[in-house]
Amino acid sequence: MFGSMQNVPLLVNGILDYANINHNEREIVSRLVNGTIHRETYGQAHLRARKLAQALQALGCGKGDVIATLAWNTHRHLESWYGIAGIGAIYHTLNPRLFAEQLSYIINHADDKFIILDTTFLPLMEGIADEIKNVKGFIVLADAGEMPDTSLQNVYCYEDLLDAQSGDFNWVDVDENAPCGMCYTSGTTGNPKGVCYTHRSNVLHTLVANSADVFALRSIDNVMPVVPMFHANAWGLVFAAPAAGSKIVNPGPNMDGASIYQLLTEEKVSFTAAVPTVWLMLLQYLEANKGKLPDLERVSIGGSAVPRVMLEKFERDYDVSVNHLWGMTELSPMGTIAQFKSGMEEMSFDQQMDIKVKQGRAPYLVEMKITDDDGKELPRDGKAFGHLVVKGPFIVGEYIKGDGGEILDEQGFFDTGDVATIDEMGFMQITDRAKDVIKSGGEWISSIEIENIAVGHEGVAEAAVIGVVHPKWDERPLLIIIKNDGADVSKEDMLKYLEGKIAKWWMPDDVVFVDEIPHTATGKIQKLILRQQFADYTLPNTKQAAE
Ligand code: ADP
Numbered sequence: 001m002f003g004s005m006q007n008v009p010l011l012v013n014g015i016l017d018y019a020n021i022n023h024n025e026r027e028i029v030s031r032l033v034n035g036t037i038h039r040e041t042y043g044q045a046h047l048r049a050r051k052l053a054q055a056l057q058a059l060g061c062g063k064g065d066v067i068a069t070l071a072w073n074t075h076r077h078l079e080s081w082y083g084i085a086g087i088g089a090i091y092h093t094l095n096p097r098l099f100a101e102q103l104s105y106i107i108n109h110a111d112d113k114f115i116i117l118d119t120t121f122l123p124l125m126e127g128i129a130d131e132i133k134n135v136k137g138f139i140v141l142a143d144a145g146e147m148p149d150t151s152l153q154n155v156y157c158y159e160d161l162l163d164a165q166s167g168d169f170n171w172v173d174v175d176e177n178a179p180c181g182m183c184y185t186s187g188t189t190g191n192p193k194g195v196c197y198t199h200r201s202n203v204l205h206t207l208v209a210n211s212a213d214v215f216a217l218r219s220i221d222n223v224m225p226v227v228p229m230f231h232a233n234a235w236g237l238v239f240a241a242p243a244a245g246s247k248i249v250n251p252g253p254n255m256d257g258a259s260i261y262q263l264l265t266e267e268k269v270s271f272t273a274a275v276p277t278v279w280l281m282l283l284q285y286l287e288a289n290k291g292k293l294p295d296l297e298r299v300s301i302g303g304s305a306v307p308r309v310m311l312e313k314f315e316r317d318y319d320v321s322v323n324h325l326w327g328m329t330e331l332s333p334m335g336t337i338a339q340f341k342s343g344m345e346e347m348s349f350d351q352q353m354d355i356k357v358k359q360g361r362a363p364y365l366v367e368m369k370i371t372d373d374d375g376k377e378l379p380r381d382g383k384a385f386g387h388l389v390v391k392g393p394f395i396v397g398e399y400i401k402g403d404g405g406e407i408l409d410e411q412g413f414f415d416t417g418d419v420a421t422i423d424e425m426g427f428m429q430i431t432d433r434a435k436d437v438i439k440s441g442g443e444w445i446s447s448i449e450i451e452n453i454a455v456g457h458e459g460v461a462e463a464a465v466i467g468v469v470h471p472k473w474d475e476r477p478l479l480i481i482i483k484n485d486g487a488d489v490s491k492e493d494m495l496k497y498l499e500g501k502i503a504k505w506w507m508p509d510d511v512v513f514v515d516e517i518p519h520t521a522t523g524k525i526q527k528l529i530l531r532q533q534f535a536d537y538t539l540p541n542t543k544q545a546a547e
Contacts (some may be wrong), residue, residue, distance in 0.1 A: 009176035010203035013086045015243045017171075020046035023219060023245030029267055030074040031252035031259070033118050034146065040075055042242060045082075048075075048162055050169040052083030055161035059114065059137065063088035063172065066110050066182060070094040070117040070125070073229050073250040076141040076158060078238055080116050081229070085180050086171040090196065092182040093230040096121050097521035098192070104131035106184050106192055110400070114139060116158070120253060122150050129153075176200040182400070183233055185329045186521045194400030195329050197233065201394040205332040206239040208363050208394075213339045215271065215300065219245035222267055222295075226251050226260060226274035227303070231522055232333035235273055235300070235325070246271070257285025268295040273325070275303035276310060277523050283313055293318045300325045300337070304524055305430060305448050307455045308357050315356075316349070326359035326430060328416060330396040335368070335416070336360040336428050357452075358429040359420070367391040367413075370422055375409060382423030385431045385444060389413035419444070436527045438467035438475050445477055445506050447527070453501050454479060457494065459487030464517050464525045465508065468537050476539055479508035480530065482517055489513075509539040 019026070024043040032038050040048075061067060067084045069091060071077040084091040092110050094103060103124070107115070108131070116139040117125060125138065129152055137154035139161065140147060147157050180199045184192040197205075209215050215237075217223060223246040225237035241248045249267045251260060255274075260282050263269065279301060285291065299314060302325030314320040327333035338360030344352065362368045370378045370386035378384040391413045398407060408414055419432045431437065431446035438445040447465035454463035462482040467475030483489055491511040498507060512534075518526040 009174075009199070011085075011171070011174065011176060011199045012180055012202050012206075012239060013082060013171040015203070015206065015239050016042070016046050016049060016082045019242035019245060023242070026219070026245055026247050028075045028078065028248045028250065029263075030076075030250035031254055031263065032074055033072065033120055033141075033253055038075060042245075045075060045079055047167040049079040049082035049086060050171075051162040051165040051167045052079055052158075053086040053171070054165040054167070054169050056083060056087055056089065056114070058165075059156075061087060061089055061113060063174065064179070065089040065113045066092050068092040068094050068107060068110070068112040068115045069229070070096055070115055070121045071141055071229070072118055072120070072253045073225055073234070074118075074141070074252050075250065077116075077229050078248070078250070080141075081181070081238055085199070086169075088172040088174040088178060090179045090182050093233075095184075095186065095228075095230045095521050096124060098186065099521075100124065100128050102186075102192055102521075104128040106194070107132045107135065109191075110182060110184075110194060116141065118142075118253075119146065119148055122148060122152065126151050174199065176203070181233060183329050186524075191403075193403045195396050196400055197332055197394070201332055202233075202236070202239055204365060205233075205236045205334065205394040206243050208365050209236045209240040209334060210244055211363060214334070214337050214363050215240055215273075216298075217241060217244035217246050217271060221246040221270045222249060223247065224249040224251065224260075224263060224267070224269040224272040226255060226272055226278050232303075232327065232329045235302075235327065235333060237273060255281070257281040257283075261285055261289075261291055264293060264296055265291075270295055270297045271299075272296065273300035273302075275523050276301055276306055279310055279314070283310065286318070293320055296320050298323060302326055302359075303522065305359070305452055306357065307452050308353060309456050311356055312353055315353070322356055324356055324358065324360055326418075326428065330414065330416070331366070331390065331392075332394040334363070334394075335366055335390060336362050338427065341425055355427060358423075358427045360428065361426040362390075362428070365392045365394065368422070368428065369413070370420055380422045380424055380426070382421050382427075382429075385419055385421045385446070387434060388416045388418045388420040388428065388430070390416060419446075433527070436466070438465070438477050440467075440470075440473045440475055440477070440505065442474075443505075447477065450477060450479065450498070450502060450506060450508065453498060454481065454494065457489065457497050459484055459489035459493070461485075461487075462517055464527070464530055466527055466530050466534060468509070468534055468539055470509070470539060476509040477506065478534060478537065478539065479511045480517065480534075481511060481513050482515065483513060509541055510537075512537075 019042040181197040324338040378386040470476040
């Protein structure tokens with residue numbers, strides 16, 4: 001016997017249809033590459049996305065083709081995602097912060113047919129044009145009058161392409177399990193690996209993202225996705241905001257404190273999301289300029305661990321509720337979010353911050369546990385730490401073209417490569433990337449926890465902790481620090497500051513001060529490079545220990 005309900009496929013284009021019908025006048029506000037602020041409605045975006053769909057078909061694109069975007073968050077980039085998905089093709093976000101060789105590798109690996117790009121990135125593409133011969137053409141996100149000179153071949157103007165179409169178009173029918181979007185991990189080791197989202201996985205992710213204990217977007221919200229669309233599916237906000245009917249505020253290329261502050265205040269943003277480095281810049285700007293955030297209610301921070309000082313500043317000084325988020329490209333990208341459970345609202349401020357500093361708990365449709373090296377589940381006691389594995393309908397099942405081989409265990413869980421604890425209330429806390437954890441005398445030391453505490457020192461701008469070879473303990477922690485401008489901090493000050501805040505045997509064996517700490521294209525500390533830089537480093541107490 002079958003159920004008696006309608007079998008309507010879950011397709012992302014239905015989200016923009018919904019926004020067009022029910023929130024037609026809500027705005028998409030964008031700062032463009034040329035600095036101007038552009039405003040349009042969901043109604044206009046819906047029409048323009050359909051015009052783009054027609055234009056792409058006229059260029060010979062169709063079902064299953066991969067069309068890349070290399071662009072900032074703007075209305076045109078948003079229209080592109082929907083226009084591409086609307087012909088049954090696949091949007092593929094390229095991260096401009098990757099090395100040129102990585103970009104050409106990804107473009108060829110994904111078999112990108114066209115590349116839709118901002119003028120900013122023309123030189124980047126010109127530089128690798130000879131390596132990406134299978135690309136049939138480039139669509140530049142600009143008005144006809146703004147089209148720059150370029151050595152690229154087969155270049156089209158986005159606005160001209162749209163002007164030539166009527167917009168009288170029905171989205172192409174596809175199965176809900178058809179591919180819809182593609183995103184590569186930044187690949188700190190080896191080649192980047194691709195993840196391909198389906199219409200269904202994106203729609204399910206949207207429903208979960210908009211549930212009350214996650215982003216809880218409402219039609220009255222003004223939502224600013226600072227997290228770029230070229231990183232980790234923009235945390236799903238390109239779908240979640242129209243599905244709620246929220247106004248969208250796109251920051252374009254400007255993510256500095258002043259530009260973000262301007263949009264937050266002028267557009268009365270109530271919800272925003274980005275990685276910690278963006279918020280560091282904003283908080284510095286606010287402090288220097290005595291800024292206030294009267295309209296901002298919620299900020300979601302993830303991508304790397306939120307330092308407690310940042311959390312406390314938002315909550316105490318600006319009355320903004322922070323929700324720490326953990327996720328990864330492979331999870332569409334949301335995995336956990338720190339939202340209170342019953343009773344936590346009444347706790348003291350400090351207790352609340354203890355909870356919010358954790359990466360949070362799993363929403364519906366994300367199954368999660370920690371395991372030992374043999375795959376045996378470890379207790380949810382907030383102390384045991386092990387491999388964090390996850391399962392669910394918007395979690396990767398395999399990488400594109402089978403790269404990396406079988407990536408699920410027998411029960412269908414995906415190993416995230418992160419090491420974490422889960423407490424009795426279900427709150428997960430990342431202690432490290434599995435490859436960064438410091439193994440000292442058979443026990444694990446969390447580099448992230450020491451880093452988070454170290455950045456709480458007023459003289460510290462950034463901190464990284466790595467394991468350095470030790471004759472007795474295998475590895476011992478080395479604390480690497482960038483000082484704040486003009487700060488006078490010594491090794492002894494740092495060790496004193498850490499005393500009592502971490503277990504004695506976690507205390508770094510040495511502290512070094514540097515001018516620069518290497519970062520990945522997505523702003524994460526490159527521990528691999530640091531470990532190479534300090535490969536021959538001799539800790540001060542090693543001689544003694546070896547004797
Ligand atoms: P990329 O490597 O391209 O930046 P992702 O954004 O998918 O790709 O990175 C995912 C990884 O980022 C996670 O596996 C985790 O190690 C780290 N991460 C994400 N959010 C957090 C967080 N809130 N705290 C600590 N680490 C995080």
